[in-house]
Amino acid sequence: MPALPLRFPLLAAALPHGARPLSPAPHADPASTPGSSRFSGEADFLDATGQPRRSRSAADLASRETAIARHRIVIVGGGAGGLELAARLGDSVGRDGAAEIILVDAALTHVWKPLLHEVAAGTLGSQENELDFLQQARDHHFRFHLGRLESLERAHRSIWLAPLVDDDGMEVAPRRPLAYDTLVIAVGAVDNDFGTPGACEHAISLNNADEARRFHRRLLALCARAEMTTGEPVHIAIVGGGATGVELAAELTGAAGEIASYGRELRRLGLPLRISLIEAGDRLLASVPQGLGRKAGEDLAARGVDIRVQAKVAEVCADSVLLKGGERIAADLVVWAAGVQGPEVLEKLDGLVTNDRRQLLVRPTLQTTVDDDIFAFGDCASCTPGPDDKPVPPKAQAAQQQALLLTRSLQRRLAGKPPLRFSYRDHGTIVSMGPEQALGEVRTAHGRRYVLRGIRARFGYWLLYRRHLAVLVGAARTVLVTVGHWLTRRAHPRVKLH
Numbered sequence: 001m002p003a004l005p006l007r008f009p010l011l012a013a014a015l016p017h018g019a020r021p022l023s024p025a026p027h028a029d030p031a032s033t034p035g036s037s038r039f040s041g042e043a044d045f046l047d048a049t050g051q052p053r054r055s056r057s058a059a060d061l062a063s064r065e066t067a068i069a070r071h072r073i074v075i076v077g078g079g080a081g082g083l084e085l086a087a088r089l090g091d092s093v094g095r096d097g098a099a100e101i102i103l104v105d106a107a108l109t110h111v112w113k114p115l116l117h118e119v120a121a122g123t124l125g126s127q128e129n130e131l132d133f134l135q136q137a138r139d140h141h142f143r144f145h146l147g148r149l150e151s152l153e154r155a156h157r158s159i160w161l162a163p164l165v166d167d168d169g170m171e172v173a174p175r176r177p178l179a180y181d182t183l184v185i186a187v188g189a190v191d192n193d194f195g196t197p198g199a200c201e202h203a204i205s206l207n208n209a210d211e212a213r214r215f216h217r218r219l220l221a222l223c224a225r226a227e228m229t230t231g232e233p234v235h236i237a238i239v240g241g242g243a244t245g246v247e248l249a250a251e252l253t254g255a256a257g258e259i260a261s262y263g264r265e266l267r268r269l270g271l272p273l274r275i276s277l278i279e280a281g282d283r284l285l286a287s288v289p290q291g292l293g294r295k296a297g298e299d300l301a302a303r304g305v306d307i308r309v310q311a312k313v314a315e316v317c318a319d320s321v322l323l324k325g326g327e328r329i330a331a332d333l334v335v336w337a338a339g340v341q342g343p344e345v346l347e348k349l350d351g352l353v354t355n356d357r358r359q360l361l362v363r364p365t366l367q368t369t370v371d372d373d374i375f376a377f378g379d380c381a382s383c384t385p386g387p388d389d390k391p392v393p394p395k396a397q398a399a400q401q402q403a404l405l406l407t408r409s410l411q412r413r414l415a416g417k418p419p420l421r422f423s424y425r426d427h428g429t430i431v432s433m434g435p436e437q438a439l440g441e442v443r444t445a446h447g448r449r450y451v452l453r454g455i456r457a458r459f460g461y462w463l464l465y466r467r468h469l470a471v472l473v474g475a476a477r478t479v480l481v482t483v484g485h486w487l488t489r490r491a492h493p494r495v496k497l498h
């Protein structure tokens, strides 16, 4: 059972009511008009043990009937796409009572993943960019349920959430069902280690906040060991020369000097970190124009990063990375950033179809290929908008564009209209090269391309997160949060030392 961090006073609000219909959904026929509710009253529900639920009072029953008479949209996953969708739907159809919006997430807080390399390097405190789902739910007129999607029963239009256990292993809530009229799956991605031996045991991923924090703790522990005993630099191997790997390498080179300034022995080492960036392809940053990839490589090499291209990893060991040619690269700490795939649960969802990367296959409307009432988007879905298009890439900007389209599609669905088709607009890619540097290419609506470098690129990169924040907390609070972060950073060491 997955252990979940819990804040008990808030838990009751975050737990689902565990209801599902006794009989199959009346509009199981995809052609039937969505929007009409299949819920009629208390007797239509089973509790988590399969017994009919009973209300405690007439008033309770009346209020519950009002709640369940509305079309229920359940969104699973409150990441870059899912939380924006919940907020936008909550502010429209949730607020005016046309639908009940429920967001389910396995965590209590939302994290903007593109900042995780900064959390790992310690240049950003992990709590600095977390948003409480419960506060988001209150502010945006949706309900939040804490839980991990475990399975799906399409005939009953229910998802099942895994038992909820606290950090000490105590079961707080049993395995429980949650009914939906429309289901949206946005559970993101996990690392794809392509079955490389040792990767699972010895490499850390940057795909969630816990892993990023774990990396940072290990980094500090290894620096402390270097300071007190070995006197040797800490070796870090980053597998994957895409945006995540390059950004982490750049952030670590900046952090290294700062860390060294706090320890006499570390200072003696010069740069206390030796970083190797290992890429299987023939260049870094395959998703940006070649010149920019080369520039990023030169920049990192000038900062002392050992860059290996066309280097395939054969095995990850406790103290090294073994390359296919037989070369061994020493590594106290290995980060795996070489690709993503859908979480395992997607393969167990009652006949929904996945591709070889475990992503759910969806049509251009973002509906799954086999069920009109189930949508999927973001990193966990594979969508090819048109016959001449490539599949939409797993990027935050794609998830955000899809969230925007789905907001309109689901509003239309409630009015009995067909969903809209998604088309992806690539606005370009900007890669952070440390606290004050970035490089990348932006594309305008007319297809013009502009190369950005230095502080201008850094501003574009910074803007991506601020725009996300503005959707969730509003423009005024975004300014406040930004000023708050700026002040905090000036009052504390530039790198988190604990």
Ligand SMILES: Cc1cc2nc3c(=O)[nH]c(=O)nc-3n(C[C@H](O)[C@H](O)[C@H](O)COP(=O)(O)OP(=O)(O)OC[C@H]3O[C@@H](n4cnc5c(N)ncnc54)[C@H](O)[C@@H]3O)c2cc1C
Binding pocket: 076, 077, 078, 079, 080, 081, 082, 104, 105, 106, 107, 110, 111, 112, 113, 114, 115, 116, 117, 147, 148, 149, 150, 186, 187, 188, 189, 206, 207, 208, 243, 244, 343, 345, 377, 378, 379, 380, 394, 395, 396, 397, 398, 399, 430, 431
């Ligand atoms: C280090 C790093 C840097 C990146 N940098 C960039 C960048 O610069 N630009 C860019 O465009 N993209 C970047 N990305 C990619 C970007 O973060 C993702 O494409 C984006 O977050 C995908 O959004 P999503 O909504 O699909 O999923 P996510 O944001 O991953 O959110 C998934 C959510 O689902 C929840 N969840 C997972 N499983 C379950 C379950 N079984 N039940 C319930 N909830 C579940 C998770 O807790 C999470 O809240 C980066 C990614 C990483 C890791």
